[in-house]
Amino acid sequence: MPESSVRRIEYIDNLRVFLTALVVCHHQAIAFGAPGGWYYVVAAPKDIPSLAIMTLFVAVNQAFFMGLFFFMSAYFTRMSLARKSMPGFVRDRLMRLAIPLMVYYFILNPSVVYLAQLFYGRIQPGYLRFMADNLPPSVGWGPMWFVFSLIIFTFVYLIIRSIASGAGRPRNLPLPGNQKVFAFVILIAAITFCVRLVCPLDTALFGLTIGYFPLYICMFAFGIWAHKYRWLDALDSAQADRWFWAAIALILVLPAIVFLGGGFEGKGDLFRGGFAWQACAYAAWEPVVCIGITMKLLVVFRKRFNSMNAYAKGLSKSAYTVYIVHPFFVVVATMLAKDLPLPPLALVLIVCPIVLIAVFACSDVIRQAPLLNKIL
Numbered sequence: 001m002p003e004s005s006v007r008r009i010e011y012i013d014n015l016r017v018f019l020t021a022l023v024v025c026h027h028q029a030i031a032f033g034a035p036g037g038w039y040y041v042v043a044a045p046k047d048i049p050s051l052a053i054m055t056l057f058v059a060v061n062q063a064f065f066m067g068l069f070f071f072m073s074a075y076f077t078r079m080s081l082a083r084k085s086m087p088g089f090v091r092d093r094l095m096r097l098a099i100p101l102m103v104y105y106f107i108l109n110p111s112v113v114y115l116a117q118l119f120y121g122r123i124q125p126g127y128l129r130f131m132a133d134n135l136p137p138s139v140g141w142g143p144m145w146f147v148f149s150l151i152i153f154t155f156v157y158l159i160i161r162s163i164a165s166g167a168g169r170p171r172n173l174p175l176p177g178n179q180k181v182f183a184f185v186i187l188i189a190a191i192t193f194c195v196r197l198v199c200p201l202d203t204a205l206f207g208l209t210i211g212y213f214p215l216y217i218c219m220f221a222f223g224i225w226a227h228k229y230r231w232l233d234a235l236d237s238a239q240a241d242r243w244f245w246a247a248i249a250l251i252l253v254l255p256a257i258v259f260l261g262g263g264f265e266g267k268g269d270l271f272r273g274g275f276a277w278q279a280c281a282y283a284a285w286e287p288v289v290c291i292g293i294t295m296k297l298l299v300v301f302r303k304r305f306n307s308m309n310a311y312a313k314g315l316s317k318s319a320y321t322v323y324i325v326h327p328f329f330v331v332v333a334t335m336l337a338k339d340l341p342l343p344p345l346a347l348v349l350i351v352c353p354i355v356l357i358a359v360f361a362c363s364d365v366i367r368q369a370p371l372l373n374k375i376l
Contacts, residue, residue, distance in 0.1 A: 011306040012072055013316040015297060019065050020319040023143070024326045024359060025352045026061045031334040032344040032351075034058045039142075040116035040331045042338045050345035052255070060251055063289040066146060066212070067219040071294065073150055074223025075232075077157065086158070093154060099375055100324055101147045110138040112327045119335040141207045142327060149208060153220045173225070175234040178242060185291060188218050189284040196283060200273025211273055215287055219294075232298060240295035247292025250285050257281055314364055321363035321376045329359040 030036040033044040034054035045051040081089055114130045117123045123130060130138075141148050176184065191214040199210040226232055257263075261270060261278035270278035308316065333355045337347050367376040 010308045011298075011301040012075070013308060014305040014312060015068075015301045016072060017312070017315045017319050018297075018301075019069060020322050021356055022061060022065055023323060024330065024356055025348070026058055026065070027143070027326070027330050028333070028352050028355060029054045029058055029348050031330055032338075032347050036062075038330075039112050039327060040119055040334055042334060042344075045344040047343050047345075050343045053345055054348065056251070056254065059254065060289060060293075062212075063286045064293040067215050067290045068294050068297070069146060070150070070153070070216045070220040071223035071226070074153070074157075074220040075227045077154055078224050078227040081161075090158075093151070095375055097147050097151050097154075100320075101141075101144050101151070104142060104144045104147075104324060105139050106135075108324070108327075109140045109142045109144075110135055112142065112331060113138040113140075115328065115331050119331070143323065145208055146323075149213075149216065153217070157220075157224065173229045175229075175231045175239075178239065181239075181243065181291060184218070184222075185284075185287045188215055188287040189280075192283040192286070193280050196273030196279055197275060200269075200279075202269070202272050215290060218287075219290070232302070235295060235298060235302075237299050237303075240299040243288070243292035244296035245292070247289045247296075250288050254285065257285070315360060318360055318363040318367055321367045322359050324376075325363060325366065326355075326359050329355050329362075 026036075027038055030038040031041055032054070033042060033051070034057065036058055045054065080092070084092070110131060111127075113134070114123075114127055117130075118125060192211070195214055196211045199205065201209060201211040204210070257278075258268075258271070261267065261281070263271060263278075267278070270276045271282045273279050333351050337351050340347060342350070366372060
């Protein structure tokens with residue numbers, strides 16, 4: 001996600017801003033009762049339209065947006081390596097990734113937990129007392145699990161790159177056709193299903209939901225290849241549209257899949273993993289949605305949003321900071337709006353624009369502060 005020292009590709013910068021805003025809205029929807037884990041969550045929606053739309057919203061997001069983040073991060077990783085020495089690249093990655101990660105883990109995450117527990121009424125006011133009494137159990141990655149994972153992915157890639165450096169110059173590979181993309185999807189689905197036999201989606205290892213990682217790893221590798229073989233320039237609307245409409249079709253049939261699989265009758269855990277057709281169906285659903293939406297967004301942003309004015313550049317520069325600090329804004333906004341006499345879906349639609357304006361504005365100030373301007 002963070003990338004300030006390489007040649008800009010403006011449509012990808014704009015796409016990163018869009019995805020960052022989507023992350024904020026995703027967590028705001030969960031805070032108002034959509035399925036998923038978050039620091040501060042109000043009661044689940046009682047009206048069916050809110051529950052259905054918010055559930056579909058977070059399910060579709062979960063299928064593609066973090067995979068696309070890993071894709072773009074990998075794309076810029078290889079681009080940056082082409083412009084820097086290995087020591088310079090490693091030093092830059094550690095500064096821009098490891099320092100914010102540690103600050104979030106030991107300071108910001110406990111601070112958000114404090115706010116959430118205070119708003120729940122479970123503790124008395126007193127930040128310093130809370131930090132002294134609860135620091136070990138309240139530390140965590142939060143949404144910075146992405147940065148933690150990105151550090152791991154990047155250094156594994158560097159090791160593989162070093163080992164393979166003497167293997168000779170690889171031949172040029174054209175953009176995979178639909179048959180190869182289909183094979184790629186099947187491979188992801190098969191690996192995901194097998195991983196979730198051991199690590200269902202309700203389990204975590206080192207704070208990471210391993211059941212999602214086959215898709216993330218493959219999208220990171222896809223990003224490396226996309227830069228290496230210049231696939232983004234070759235991606236055309238016809239191929240993107242085929243996969244996009246396949247994704248739309250699966251999104252539309254998801255409620256039927258959930259219904260047939262007993263998801264509305266208390267059998268939702270069958271979709272999370274295990275030897276069940278529901279787990280297999282969900283493992284196959286995700287990569288199709290991810291590939292279809294990813295291709296479409298890349299083409300649309302390349303054609304229509306491949307330029308930036310001063311305002312857009314400011315948003316792009318602030319996107320990483322927004323990702324880091326947005327939990328504070330989402331938690332506070334949820335507390336302030338939770339008692340409004342409106343359906344949860346209406347609250348999400350009203351609160352999200354306000355939160356986005358506030359978090360981007362504050363992040364623009366934060367990232368320009370002394371010392372922070374060298375990291376964020």
